[in-house]
Amino acid sequence: MNKKGFVWYLFQQEMIFMWIGLIIGLVLAFLMVYDVIPVSQWFTICPTG
Numbered sequence: 001m002n003k004k005g006f007v008w009y010l011f012q013q014e015m016i017f018m019w020i021g022l023i024i025g026l027v028l029a030f031l032m033v034y035d036v037i038p039v040s041q042w043f044t045i046c047p048t049g
Helices: 003-013 016-033 039-045
Strands: none
Touching: none
């Protein structure tokens, strides 16, 4: 089994990865909404073109 297939197998077996990603997304959204992280700083770090 190649490494990519193994990672995909773990991803299918362990739904914890989905929850970790969801929690991280919610935390970032929470920080942005309450201006803990300035939105303008995000645009300077990751310009949208």
